[in-house]
Amino acid sequence: MNGAAWFRVSASVVLLVALYYIVPVEAGDSGWRLVVRSLAALVFVAGAIALVVWQIRRRLRSDQLPLEGLAVALVAGAIAFALADYVVAISLPTQFQGLSTRTDGLYFALSTLFTVGFGDIHASGQGARILVIFQMVFNIVVLATGASLLINQATARVRASRKQK
Known part of the structure; x- marks a missing residue:
């Protein structure tokens, strides 16, 4: 990727993280507000x-x-x-142990993506465990495939540009 592409990717990542932190999600919702918020999180995922x-x-x-x-x-x-982890954690506080802020949610999602977690934040309820199982399968099947494809194509492009020189 050239400099402009790196800038677009970096700006997009910063925007996504900023949106994650500002999307309106509040603890204590119940009834229809909880249903709507949960459905919105599902649609987002x-x-x-x-x-x-x-x-x-x-x-x-x-x-x-x-x-x-x-x-x-x-x-x-x-x-x-x-976001899904955070919504579950604040909507149903017994589902996750140690997850109470958006930063906790991002930390947990990334530690689940890159490792099997550290144990400081963990799913304790059945609903959260199902979500995390789905998350781990998604990480392995989809994100790992995408990352592998991204790396392989980037490597192939670098090799091709070196051969042209």
């Missing part, structure tokens, strides 16, 4: 999953597409699960 899968499928059809869309989609997938 489903949209992020669809975006990542779409970007991967595009890359599999053509290796000449810009890579920044896939990079941003991978970040969006991780942030979507951070």
Whole structure:
């Protein structure tokens, strides 16, 4: 990626993280507000999953597409699960232990993505465990595939540009 592409990816990641922190989610909602908030979080996660899968499928059809869309989609997938984890934690406080802030949610989502977690924040309720199982499968199947594809195509492009010189 050239300098402009790196800037677009970096700006997109900063924007996604900023949106994660400012999206209106409040503890203590119940009834219809809780249902609407939970459905909105599900739609956000489903949209992020669809975006990542779409970007991967595009890359599999053509290796000449810009890579920044896939990079941003991978970040969006991780942030979507951070938001879902946070929504569950504040809506149903017994579902997660140690997850009470948005930073906790982002930390948990990323530690689940890159490791199996550290144990300081963990799912304690059945609903949260189901969410985390889905999150781990998504991380392994979708995000790992996308990251591998991104790295392989970037490497191939670097090699091709070196051969042309």
